[in-house]
Amino acid sequence: MNKLFVLDFETTGLNIFHHEVIEVGIKMIGANDHYTSLVRPMSNRTTIPQRITEITGITTDMVRNDGHDGHQVTENIFNYILNHRDNLDEIVYLIAHNGYSFDFMFLKRMVKDYNDEVDDSMKLSLDKIKFIDSMYLAKLLLVNERVNQPGLCQRYNIQNQEEHRAMGDVLSLEQLYIELCLQYSHQKGHNYNHYLENPESILEECYY
Secondary structure, three states, rough: OOOEEEEEEEEEOOOOOOOOOEEEEEEEOOOOEEEEEEOOOOOOOOOOOOHHHHHHOHHHHHHHHHEEEEEHHHHHHHHHHOOOOOOOOOOOOEEOOOOOOHHHHHHHHHHHHHHHHOOHHOOOOOOOOEEHHHHHHHHHHOOOOOOHHHHHHOOOOOOOOOOOHHHHHHHHHHHHHHHHHHHHHHOOOOOOOHHHHHHHHHHHHHHH
């Protein structure tokens, strides 16, 4: 069975070059455990914009008092994935909604910042990770319709108990991704779980 992981970041803003991660959540689809953490911004002078606090409920004091160092969080994300892999050569799939424009970009930046600070023997690699943006899958299924995550969850009666918090969005996206795969399998005339079991087919149809 392919290993599918759902990822979500909360950040101080939408600019992948200037804003910072303040919370992360990751979970393997079907697993009973997950990893989540608040993240201390690299600069202790960074404050959470009021608008972000209004959306997420995350405050400057929360990340300063309860957040973990960004490099440690990056390491923990990879350790979570590693703990669910059968071997180091196994390809795993990382899923995020609007991931190519947002979450995956922040992850790559975190990995670069981490690798810039450690010895070669400790560097992290993304070589065995393939990225699936569930928004692209939704666009294949629902042509000319809005495909933001809250709207899709409402469409498929998926409850998000903590919207705009990392694990709330991860848990709802886990359900949403499964539903999108089932619906698209049906639409294309495949076995009901074809795309859930064959993520490479999603990559081929979305991006090639």
